[in-house]
Amino acid sequence: MNTLNTIVLTEGSQPPKKPPTEELSQIWKSLIKFGTKLKLERKCYLFRAGEHNKHVYISLSGYLMLTKNKTLLDIVEPGQSLGAALLNSGNSIQTYPVSAMSIDQSEVLQLSAEVAFDLMNSNPLVNEYFIRQFKDRMSYLQICRSIESLPVTNRVAFFLLQKKSLLKNTTITRKMIAQAVNTTQETVIRTLANFEKQKIIEYAGRKIILIDSSHLEKLCL
Template sequence: MKKTKSTQKTLAGNNQSFLYQHCGPEWYPLIELYKKTFEFQKGEKIFKEGQQVNGMYVIDTGKVKVIASYGKGKEQLLRLATDGEILGHRGLGGNHKYPVSATALTHTTVTFIPDEIFNKLLKANNGLCFYLMNFFAEELHHSEANSREMYNTSVKKRIARAILLNYEKFGIERSSKQLTYTLSRKDIANLSGTTYESVVRTLSEFNKKGIINLDGKSIGIPDKQALENIK
């Protein structure tokens, strides 16, 4: 982790940042005064499960996965996040410890807002509260939908859904139709609730049928509808 010089361009210049979209301009100076900017390399933890909560994070640039551990060395991939999105919100409340970990998938820059300042922003900005309420509701909806899918859909369907989530969150190159960032086979397996071996076999099958294009570790999506139609 590397701390970078705090500049207005990192967060305020990012018009995707929910803080600047949902807080009144009179609060910008407070944010600028207390925010800190950190850089993380691929594989570095932004915060760890069980760590004391000391604030919220906003992704300036980069790609992040949020995971929870269970059992012996097992992990569940809960969420993918990118530019302008919040991290650390699951630590809000009385527990004051992060129940999940956040790991950088690529070189990532985040802005950190101390807990005390974030709480002040919440109390004074109804728009921010409303945004977070909707965000939590949507996150819960996705979590419940994913839980149902684990029991009610085939492995192939779940793997297809994981690829589509990868596409929806991180995007695709228009010319080549390759994902701008492809999750590792292990992360796809984790997200799909299946094994690494099943992912490798299924991706090979999808590739042979022309549903996806494999180029090394990268995945291309020539026909999104075909992926959506997997049963």
Template sequence: MSKCGQCIIKSFNAFHTLTIDELDTISDHKTSLTIKKGENLMTEGHAINGLYCIKQGKCKLTKLNTNGKEQIIKFVKGGDILGHRSILSEEPVGLTVTALEEMKVCFIPKGDIMQTINQNTAFSLQLMKNISNQLNHANDSISQMAQKPVKDRLAETLLKLEEIFGLDKDGNIDIILTREEIANTIGTATESAIRLLSNFKKEKIISLQGKHIKLLDRSTLRNISEGY
């Protein structure tokens, strides 16, 4: 099992604030997990007793609306941590986390996290900053869903997906999503998402090869996302 102090992933999250001794303690107690595509890492309404550090892979964070339909709230990739808000508030998990591809994850028990919080102020502040950023993201998502037309939401989502995941070797957004998942991200019916993607393709704003999406005209997408 690799040591946390030697893991490059720590530089992308709150663990970069820890001392070598603190990282060694976490390394001794962590559990390495492999989560297969389609499996849940966390489930809405369930309690957890630790946090997860995403070492490799991509996942979606979802919530069921009042009609029982999945709403995708956020996408997460390697370097992110999950579960800290729940263990700090001592409340059940508010979102379901599902792997979009095979993931390598480290689980760190709550006791080690709470001990580190009590001992390391920088770590505590970094976790609070992370939670604050998540709340700001949630507020932005609510505002977007309430105020923007679905076409604008799709344009903004495509730009954000490229920003989060980057490009593959062929210049496509480096994440594979079904049309239903895209629809669940922008809050519309699958048929509507398919039609809008087709229109973007006809207008040469994007290209589509199966589930692969390539952005061809980012300037136009930005204008659409801003309501122009």
């Protein structure tokens, strides 16, 4: 079966009672009261650029890629949201500017755009969460754009520092890093090999372990 574009409802569709991150603990009951849990198979589109923004999502498990014109913009981790930035009004019709696709088997909490809009207006903590998510993602993307002209070594260093929580997951491939920093997979492999020789990183199987973050930080200045 081709899993691309396949979204599978989990049994009962009931969201977990425990939030994926501590950040969501104070608002989780409000969110799951109206939310549905969706399970995505590997390489499954949650939504595509240009589709109407009918839902807002929060990642529960697994990882999703945000892409536009085949460019990898960001990798969404558990506890992070997708789609809420487009909610200007409860009845507004807007489209997703990017596509979201699961990297591995993933689960998300789905809220209708109308419900998410109402929650943002009635619950200050919900509003703060979605605003913080938007600001963090915009800040990351703006920095990515600002370092586009820097050498690949610097761009890879930035990715490793910003996404260090992802490095323990073997589904984050060298190809994905290359897409994120706008270079080739071969260049990323060479860059990581140089970092290993300099004892900046080491490997545990396919996992990357940072052992000299201060050196990477200097490359990002």
